[in-house]
Amino acid sequence: MATTAPADPKQPSFAALNALLQTANAAFHNPLNTQTARDTAFDLITTINDQLTALNQAVFTGNTVDLKAAAAAMTPGMDQLKALQKEIAQLGNELKEAASIVTGIDQVVSALAIFA
Amino acid sequence: MKAPIRLFSRSLLLCGLFPLLTGCALSPLATRTAAFSTAATATINQTNSAYELVNQTYFDTQVALLVANYNRSGFDPSKIKPFLPPADLAVRAQVLQGLQQYATLLAEVSGNQPITDLETQAKATGSSLKTLQTDSFTSFKMNGTGLNDQEKNLAVTAVSALGSILIEHERSRALPGILDKMNDPIQKICTILESDLGTADKPGLAAELHQNYDEQIVVQQKFIADNAATLTPEERRTEIATLPKLVQAQQQGDQALAATVKALTSLAAAHAALAGTKTQKDAPAFKLELTQMAQDAQTLNSFYTSLKSK
Numbered sequence: 001m002a003t004t005a006p007a008d009p010k011q012p013s014f015a016a017l018n019a020l021l022q023t024a025n026a027a028f029h030n031p032l033n034t035q036t037a038r039d040t041a042f043d044l045i046t047t048i049n050d051q052l053t054a055l056n057q058a059v060f061t062g063n064t065v066d067l068k069a070a071a072a073a074m075t076p077g078m079d080q081l082k083a084l085q086k087e088i089a090q091l092g093n094e095l096k097e098a099a100s101i102v103t104g105i106d107q108v109v110s111a112l113a114i115f116a
Numbered sequence: 117m118k119a120p121i122r123l124f125s126r127s128l129l130l131c132g133l134f135p136l137l138t139g140c141a142l143s144p145l146a147t148r149t150a151a152f153s154t155a156a157t158a159t160i161n162q163t164n165s166a167y168e169l170v171n172q173t174y175f176d177t178q179v180a181l182l183v184a185n186y187n188r189s190g191f192d193p194s195k196i197k198p199f200l201p202p203a204d205l206a207v208r209a210q211v212l213q214g215l216q217q218y219a220t221l222l223a224e225v226s227g228n229q230p231i232t233d234l235e236t237q238a239k240a241t242g243s244s245l246k247t248l249q250t251d252s253f254t255s256f257k258m259n260g261t262g263l264n265d266q267e268k269n270l271a272v273t274a275v276s277a278l279g280s281i282l283i284e285h286e287r288s289r290a291l292p293g294i295l296d297k298m299n300d301p302i303q304k305i306c307t308i309l310e311s312d313l314g315t316a317d318k319p320g321l322a323a324e325l326h327q328n329y330d331e332q333i334v335v336q337q338k339f340i341a342d343n344a345a346t347l348t349p350e351e352r353r354t355e356i357a358t359l360p361k362l363v364q365a366q367q368q369g370d371q372a373l374a375a376t377v378k379a380l381t382s383l384a385a386a387h388a389a390l391a392g393t394k395t396q397k398d399a400p401a402f403k404l405e406l407t408q409m410a411q412d413a414q415t416l417n418s419f420y421t422s423l424k425s426k
Contacts, residue, residue, distance in 0.1 A: 010319045028334065042338055046181065049331050053174075056324035057199065063308050064204045070304035071211045074218070077297035081221045084290045088283050092230025095279035099272050 010055050017055070021048045143284055144397050145291060146226040151406055152390050153223035158413035159379040160215045165420040166313060166376040167200060167208060169369060170321045170328075174199035177328040180335040199324065208312070211305060218298065225291065230283060231276050292394040299391040306384035310377050322373040329366035333359060372419040379416045382409035 008014075027033060027041035178196060198205075314320020340347070340355050347355065386405040393399035 008319065014319045014323070025334070029337075038341075042184075042334070045331070045334055046185075049327060052319075052327055053199065053324060055319045056321065056327075057201075059314065059320045060200060060312055061204050063312055064207050067207055067211055067305065067308045070301050070308060071207075071214055073301040073304070074214055074298065077294050077301070078214070078218060078221070080290060080294050080297065081218070081225065084286065084294065085221055085225050087286050087290075088225055088230060091279065091283055091286065092233060095230060095275055095282075096233065098279075099275045 010058060014052070014055050017048055017052050021045065021052070024048060143288060144399070145394055146284070146287055148390055148393070148399060148402055148406070149222050149226040149291065149295075152386055152409075153219040153226065155386065155406060155410045155413050156219040156383055157216065158417055159383045159409070160212055160219065162413070162416045162420050163309060163376055163380065164209070164212055165424075166321065166373055167205060169372060169420075169423065170325050171198050171200050171205075173325055173328045173369065177331050177335075180332050184335045184338055208309070211309075215302075215305065218302075225287060228280070231280055292391075295387075295391040295394055299387060302387045303384050306380045310380050313373050313377050313380075315374070315377070316370060322370065322377075325369045325373060326366060329362055329369065333362050333366075336362065368419065368423060372416070372423060375412065375416045375419050379409070379412040382412045385409070 024041050024044040028038050028045060030038075033041070175196075175198070182191060182196075312321055314322045316322050316326040336355065336358055340352065344352075382405065386402070386409040389399070389402040389405040393402045
C-alpha cells in the first residue's frame, strides 16, 4: 500500500503569501495607480518576499538535523568499506612481493651459475 | 629435447589456467559498482552547485534591492547575509563530501588497481632482467634450468591471476553487506537533499530561486520607471534589455534545480538497484537505472556549466 507524504505545515502560509504577492504585483504594475500607491505595492512585495524567504529558509534549516542523522548512519558501512579497501591494498602489496620473488629467482639462478 | 617439452607443457598449463583464473577478475557486481561510482560522482559534484546558485542569486537580489532603496534606507552592512546559513550549508558540504568519499572508495575496491600495479612492476622488473641477460652474466645461466622471459611472464601472470581471485574473494565476501548497509542512509540523504531543493510551487530552494529572479525583475522595472525622465535612450535600452535576460536566467535556474532533484532521485534509485541486484549475474534493472542516472548527471552538468559560463 502506497504511503502519502505528510502535508507540509508551511504550505498553507506559502500559498497565502504567494496569493498576496500576486495582488501586490498587480497593484505595482497597474498604470492607473498613483506613484505613491505603486511605491507602497513595491514595499509590500519586498515584505512578502522576505516572509517567503523565511519559509524557504526554514525548509533548509529544518532538514539539517535529519541530514546529520542520515550522515551518521553512513559511518558503520563506511568503516567496513575502508577496512575492505585496506585489505585489498594489503593483498596487492603481498602480490607485488610474491611477483618480485618469482621474477627474482632468475637473478639468483644466474648468480649461482658462477659457482656451477 | 626434454627441456623444450617441459617448457611447452608448463606454458600450456599456465596459458590454460590464465583465462580460467582471470576470467572472473572483475565480478559483475564489481563492474556495476564501479559504473555506479562514476555516475554518482558527477551528480554529487553538481549538487553543490545548486546551493551555490541559490545563494548567489539571493545575494544579487539583495544588491538590486539595496540600489532600489538606497535613497530611502541607505546601506546597512549587517543586512547583507547569505540566504543559506553557513552552519547548515557546512552540513551539506560534509554530507556531499561523505557521498563523494563513498563513491571513491567503491571505485577503489571494485577496480583492478592492485593487479594493474603488479603488472606494471612486473614489466619494470622484466626490463631490468633483460638488461642482466645481455651482459656477461648470460653465459653463466644454467643450461635450460633458469627462467626465460616467457616463463617469467607466465609466472607473474599466474601470480596476478591468483591475486585477482584472492581480491575478488575478499570483495564478494564484504561488498554485498556494505551495499545493503549503506542503502538506507543513501536513500534518506537523497530524499532530504531533494526536499531542500523542492519545486517552485513548494517552500524550498527552488521556490527561493524563482522568487529571487521575480524580485530582481520587479526591482529592474521600478528602476526603469523611477528614472524614465533622466535615462538617455541608449541607457533606457540597456536597462530594458536586462529584463529578458533575467527571465532567461530564471528559466535556466529553474531547470538546473529541477535537474538536480531528478539526478538525486536517479542516484537513490540506482543505489537501491545496485544493492538489490548484488547476487545477480546480469542485472537489467540496475542497468536501466544506471543509464537514467548517467543521463541525468550529464544533463545536470551541462546546465551548471552553461550557468557558470555566464
